[in-house]
Amino acid sequence: MRLLVLDFLFKQQAAVSLNDLEAAFHRADRITLYRTLKTFEEKGLVHSIVDGTGSVKYARCEEGCECAPEDLHVHFHCNLCNETYCLPKARIPEIALPENFKTEEISLIMKGTCASCS
Amino acid sequence: MRLLVLDFLFKQQAAVSLNDLEAAFHRADRITLYRTLKTFEEKGLVHSIVDGTGSVKYARCEEGCECAPEDLHVHFHCNLCNETYCLPKARIPEIALPENFKTEEISLIMKGTCASCS
DNA sequence: TCTTTGCCTGCAACTGCATTGCAATGTTTA
DNA sequence: TAAACATTGCAATGCAGTTGCAGGCAAAGA
Numbered sequence: 001m002r003l004l005v006l007d008f009l010f011k012q013q014a015a016v017s018l019n020d021l022e023a024a025f026h027r028a029d030r031i032t033l034y035r036t037l038k039t040f041e042e043k044g045l046v047h048s049i050v051d052g053t054g055s056v057k058y059a060r061c062e063e064g065c066e067c068a069p070e071d072l073h074v075h076f077h078c079n080l081c082n083e084t085y086c087l088p089k090a091r092i093p094e095i096a097l098p099e100n101f102k103t104e105e106i107s108l109i110m111k112g113t114c115a116s117c118s
Numbered sequence: 119m120r121l122l123v124l125d126f127l128f129k130q131q132a133a134v135s136l137n138d139l140e141a142a143f144h145r146a147d148r149i150t151l152y153r154t155l156k157t158f159e160e161k162g163l164v165h166s167i168v169d170g171t172g173s174v175k176y177a178r179c180e181e182g183c184e185c186a187p188e189d190l191h192v193h194f195h196c197n198l199c200n201e202t203y204c205l206p207k208a209r210i211p212e213i214a215l216p217e218n219f220k221t222e223e224i225s226l227i228m229k230g231t232c233a234s235c236s
Numbered sequence: 237t238c239t240t241t242g243c244c245t246g247c248a249a250c251t252g253c254a255t256t257g258c259a260a261t262g263t264t265t266a
Numbered sequence: 267t268a269a270a271c272a273t274t275g276c277a278a279t280g281c282a283g284t285t286g287c288a289g290g291c292a293a294a295g296a
């Protein structure tokens with residue numbers, strides 16, 4: 001079962017929400033899919049994306065992705081097709097912070113129109 | 119009533135969630151505060167921040183803030199004190215996107231330890 | 237082989253936050 | 267004063283995420 005989900009995740013271009021998974025595997029229980037995603041996230045197979053749409057999305061981690069600040073890439077949410085994409089090529093540039101601020105995580109989400117919809 | 123909320127918002131250093139407001143104004147109804155925030159947001163007095171903690175936070179808009187991409191600043195969420203701050207001095211640098219991607223909004227949230235907690 | 241142990245799955249239920257409908261109240265305007 | 271509109275509060279709903287519990291399946295050990 002998890003293998004099916006993993007396979008599905010790796011075939012996706014866009015990030016996948018729990019609802020997406022549920023629609024794709026309507027034979028499986030919502031809870032099972034939820035826990036599957038959580039397990040994958042723990043194991044570092046996927047990373048979660050909070051894109052402000054209300055539902056958390058998941059996408060596969062690239063080879064060697066540790067989800068550490070220096071590994072983080074940009075996520076793009078298209079307002080037309082409502083999909084969220086990883087943009088691994090767009091790295092987050094260094095950002096100057098006030099003194100004594102220590103960064104552990106960065107999340108950069110751009111919203112607009114993606115290439116397919118424009 | 120709204121004046122009280124507005125006054126409260128402008129005195130805050132950190133962004134404010136609905137729960138924060140409810141705690142500060144326990145005489146007022148949660149719904150009233152919710153709609154007050156929504157109204158302020160519509161009028162451009164405050165902007166909302168989705169910092170991934172599950173509850174949306176609100177902060178006052180700076181003079182001339184149109185919440186347009188070029189106006190956007192960084193938000194910082196401290197994992198210790200659990201507060202979210204606006205960092206208007208930390209501008210979001212230009213980010214190179216693949217072709218045909220059009221940006222309308224940018225949200226950059228950094229998480230870590232703030233100056234007060236370190 | 238039989239039993240035990242542990243993981244995976246599914247049902248039910250709960251939580252927290254956001255949101256809406258409706259009635260009551262207060263305030264402005266004609 | 268009466269009508270129109272805005273503001274407030276209560277109740278209820280919706281949705282996403284989360285947890286507890288029990289059954290089932292499979293691997294490990296006697």
